[in-house]
Each structure stands twice: as structure tokens, then as C-alpha cells.
């Protein structure tokens with residue numbers, strides 16, 4: 001009937017399950033989600049979504065949602081009023097700060113939360129709590145990519161849009177699996193490859209779906225990407241194939257860089273990486289012959305000891321071949337979470353204000369001090385990794401974290417949990433009582449994206465609005481409101497009434513977002529940063545100049561860091577890990593979707609046919625994996641996606657016993673402290689044959 005129809009509401013939202021940033025309409029009646037409908041208006045995805053965007057939303061109405069604040073009493077939690085919980089937080093944070101100093105508290109933001117929430121959180125840490133100890137989960141994934149870009153081209157983001165990737169003549173994917181991690185982007189590449197003659201190269205130790213489709217799939221030894229990237233670059237120069245005019249006009253440091261490549265001969269690369277000369281020369285030739293090349297990479301590159309240098313080597317290769325500043329060219333670190341780009345952009349980083357302005361820069365600091373009416377700390381603060389170390393050595397006593405299941409997603413999680421136990425005061429804001437929240441002293445019930453307004457920034461640096469579909473469940477509240485209430489109890493005197501006011505402040509203060517406003521972002525409108533004061537965005541970076549004072553890019557010599565190897569031959573298998581299509585990250589959300597959970601109820605371990613034959617494994621065999629740091633128990637599937645002694649264990653599970661980070665170490669990339677998740681040796685015992 002007309003009456004019934006009129007109760008159906010359609011609201012635009014932005015997907016929260018990966019960095020592609022699909023948008024669509026949510027059809028609802030009361031609190032029921034009737035359907036997810038992508039439309040042609042959606043700038044990124046048009047009428048496409050993947051299984052997560054379509055079916056991943058049941059969690060919003062889960063009876064397991066947190067609906068009241070919780071306060072720890074001994075080994076249990078008791079429900080409390082908001083006032084009691086907030087008063088306790090304000091008094092305990094004040095006490096820790098006064099007793100041990102402002103640097104004794106860490107602040108971990110969330111790449112699942114909005115730009116405005118991240119902005120207000122770093123403002124809280126910096127201006128109210130006087131600390132730059134603020135970071136987000138990009139520390140676990142893409143910080144090395146950002147660092148590599150900042151060294152060479154100047155801005156920490158993808159250099160073009162997904163449309164530009166689709167228009168490329170040659171797409172090279174290194175250590176990434178968009179078919180499962182960035183599905184709608186993958187469909188663009190698949191289409192361009194199949195219908196428009198785009199060439200596809202995949203470098204990955206696992207024969208993932210994109211590798212199966214590629215014109216060339218190379219399988220280097222784990223952790224040797226920098227070597228083949230540098231050797232291919234050197235070969236291109238040795239053949240005289242470099243982009244002379246581009247280099248002469250737009251790039252600094254050519255001679256020193258060329259000299260630094262001397263050891264990366266094809267013979268050396270072939271020996272070290274296990275790739276054949278034909279593969280290496282074939283790749284160099286493909287790049288030479290293509291009018292535009294772009295390189296996409298993700299955690300197969302960044303979660304290694306030498307991750308920043310490998311990311312730099314990617315940028316060097318693109319600079320030498322003139323592949324920046326045009327559609328179809330460029331560097332694309334693929335952001336994992338839906339707002340990992342925005343969390344970094346809006347200043348939840350220990351060394352940067354919003355828009356990547358350095359906290360040590362006096363003029364910048366003065367601008368924020370004047371706007372926020374307070375003195376600000378001058379030195380960069382602790383990153384996530386340093387916070388955990390800080391707990392161990394007694395420097396860090398308090399932690400305030402929102403929307404991050406760190407006990408599950410940080411590497412060496414047994415150690416991280418041990419450190420959480422030592423905190424004097426720990427606040428967690430989340431939608432569920434996550435494994436991390438179980439260590440907290442106070443847990444605050446937060447509202448997910450469907451219950452609030454805000455903006456997210458996808459991997460293309462595209463800022464998009466999402467709109468409130470439902471009222472927050474129970475007493476839960478948007479994270480920005482909670483942070484404001486804590487800040488005000490600490491004397492801040494803020495009175496933001498809507499996220500648009502927070503964005504307006506960020507746009508006033510950070511030149512990168514000068515022309516960003518909620519009016520300009522209304523509906524399906526989007527803006528790609530940097531955004532000029534007139535509202536004009538920048539879909540393709542570096543068309544005329546690179547983001548350095550002289551406008552020129554910088555070739556940056558790098559050397560190879562060998563991967564971490566456990567010094568004990570009984571750990572004889574190499575463990576790789578990553579995502580699967582159906583689930584999001586640590587699983588708190590998608591395992592609460594009946595449709596998805598029914599299809600994929602848990603994780604599995606991929607083993608090669610060779611290893612299966614050697615150890616008597618078949619599909620369903622239960623095995624225990626042991627590393628020097630912990631153990632997991634998991635069922636195997638036998639597949640030729642992995643080879644020899646290489647294993648693959650997806651990270652997406654709700655089961656503690658299958659969690660890959662029980663096995664990973666505390667070693668990291670020295671430039672960014674991003675853990676080397678992808679470098680672990682394990683041993684395997686068969687528990688029960690199938």
C-alpha cells in the first residue's frame with residue numbers, strides 16, 4: 001500500500017569493507033535493511049558491489065552490539081551510565097597525565113571511522129592531552145608505501161583514480177590480490193584486460209586470481225621484490241630505454257641513482273629472486289613497450305623488513321620510465337580499510353597534522369596553536385609499535401583506542417595482550433566487545449557508519465559523504481560525540497553539533513583540504529584531494545610538478561634488506577597471510593552476517609600439492625602450526641595457488657585458535673615500524689587426519 005511504501009527509506013552510504021569506496025543506497029524500513037542498491041550515480045562502482053558491500057550489514061542489528069558503557073570490576077564488566085563512565089575516564093586520564101606526564105598515554109585512532117572522528121581525536125590528543133602519541137592502523141599496512149611516496153614524489157596517496165588504472169596499457173600488481181581485497185577495482189582491471197587489450201603482470205608468491213589471469217605471473221622468493229624491481233630498472237637504463245626528457249625536466253638525483261644500481265644486474269637478480277632471465281627481461285620489455293604503466297601494491301610489499309625501500313624502488317622504476325602525471329601511469333598503494341587513507345590524511349599520525357604537515361614545523365604548529373588556543377607538543381610522538389614497546393619499558397601507562405581490534409591485528413598478538421594487561425588505564429570505544437575491548441578498564445558503545453553522518457576517503461583520495469540511516473542502537477553514540485564529551489570533561493569546551501563543523505575546521509586549517517565542504521560533497525558529489533579553495537580537486541597528481549619546493553621528483557637510492565628468517569631449520573615452512581573475499585579483516589562485522597558466515601564459516605590453511613603428498617595431508621586435515629611466538633590449529637585445503645613449502649593462512653577469522661597473529665613476530669620495517677607479517681617460518685604437526 002502507499003502507506004507501507006512511504007515508510008521505506010533510501011539513504012546513500014559508503015561501504016566500510018575496503019578502500020575501493022563503493023557507494024550505494026540502503027533501503028530500510030524501521031530498523032530492517034531491505035536491500036543494498038548501487039546506482040549509476042556512484043562515482044567509483046556504478047552498479048557494482050562485492051559480496052561484503054551487498055550482504056555484510058547484519059552486524060548493525062546484532063544482539064551482541066554494545067549498547068551501554070561498561071566499567072571493569074575485577075574480572076568482569078558492569079554496565080554503567082554515560083556520566084559515570086565519562087567521569088571515570090576524565091579523572092583517570094588526568095591522573096595518569098599528571099603522575100607520569102603527557103607522553104605516558106597513547107591514542108590509537110580508527111581507519112574504520114570517519115575523517116571527522118579522526119580529526120577530532122588527534123585534536124584531543126594534541127591540544128587537550130598535549131601528546132603527539134597518536135596513530136592508526138596504517139602502521140600495520142601501508143605506512144611503508146606512504147613513506148616511499150613521500151621520499152620520491154612528495155604526497156602519500158595514489159597518483160590517480162581507478163578510472164586511470166583501467167585506462168592503463170600495462171598494470172603491474174606486486175604483492176596484492178585485488179580480486180579478494182579490492183573486488184570492484186579488480187573487476188575494472190579484469191574488464192580492461194579482457195576487452196581492451198590491457199596487459200597484466202602479477203608478482204606474488206601465491207597464484208591468486210589476478211595471477212591466474214595475468215599475461216605474466218612471476219613468483220620471486222619471498223621478500224626479494226626490491227631486487228627484481230631494481231634489476232629491471234637497471235636493465236631499462238642499460239638498454240637506453242629510460243625517459244630522458246621526463247628525467248631531465250622533472251627528476252633530481254639521476255646520476256647518483258644510476259650509480260646505486262650497479263650491483264643489481266640481471267644475473268644477481270636471477271640468483272637472488274629465483275626468477276629466470278627470460279621473466280626479468282620479459283618484464284622490462286613489457287614496460288618499455290607500453291605507453292603507460294601503473295604499479296599497484298599492497299601488503300605483500302609493505303609487511304616486510306625492507307618495506308619502505310621496496311615501495312621506494314617501485315617509485316624509482318616509475319620515475320625512470322616517465323610513468324607519472326598522466327592517466328594510466330603512476331603509483332597505487334591499495335588501501336585496505338575503507339578509511340585508512342582518511343585517518344592518515346586527517347592527522348592521526350605521530351609526526352603529522354592533518355594534510356601531512358609536519359608537527360615539528362614551527363609555522364604550521366603556530367597556525368594550529370592559534371586556532372586551538374593552546375601550546376602544542378613539538379616532537380613527533382609514539383607510533384603504535386612504540387606504544388606497545390613503551391608499555392613494556394614502563395613509559396606508557398594509559399591507552400585510548402577506538403574502532404581497532406589491536407589484540408588481534410597487531411603482529412605477535414600474544415605479546416600485545418600481555419602488554420595490555422600491564423596498562424594502568426585502558427579505554428576502548430567500539431561497536432562490539434572485541435578481543436581488545438576485553439582488556440579495557442572502560443568500554444564505550446560506539447555507533448557504526450549506518451548510524452551517523454560523516455565522510456570517508458577511499459584509496460583514490462576521494463572524499464565521500466555517508467548519511468545516517470538509523471538512530472544509534474541503545475545508548476551507543478557516534479565516536480566523534482564520545483570524544484567530544486571526554487574532551488569537554490578535560491576542559492576543552494568544544495561544541496560541535498554536526499560533523500560538517502569539524503570538516504569546516506579541518507578545511508580552514510589544512511591547505512590540502514582548503515575547498516572541502518559538506519555542501520560540495522552533498523549526495524553523490526565527491527572531491528579528490530588536494531582540493532583547491534574553489535572546490536576543484538586533483539584526480540591525477542603531478543601533472544605539472546611533483547610535491548617538492550622545486551617541483552621535481554627525487555630518485556632515491558635504496559638497498560635490499562633480507563627478510564627475517566627464524567634461526568632454526570626445524571621451522572621449515574614459510575607462512576604467508578592475507579585476506580579472503582567474503583570477510584572483512586578481523587571478522588567482528590562480517591562473521592555477524594548470516595549470509596556470509598553461512599558461506600565461509602572460518603579460516604583454512606592453503607598447502608601445496610607437493611607438501612600434501614610429502615606429509616600425507618588432504619582437504620580437512622587438522623594441523624597445528626608453531627612459530628617461536630605461538631601456535632594455531634587449522635584445517636588444510638590442498639591447492640596449487642601455493643607452491644612447495646609456502647603456506648597461506650587468511651587473517652579473517654573469529655576463532656582465536658586460527659588467528660595468524662599468534663604466529664607473527666615483533667620485527668618490523670625500520671623506517672616505519674610496520675611489522676613484517678609476511679615473513680615467518682613455522683613448523684607443522686598433523687593433529688588428526690580427515
Ligand code: SF4
Pocket residue numbers: 015016017018019020021022045049050051052053054182183184185
Ligand atoms: Fe566495494 Fe570494497 Fe565494499 Fe566490496 S568491500 S562493496 S569492493 S567498497
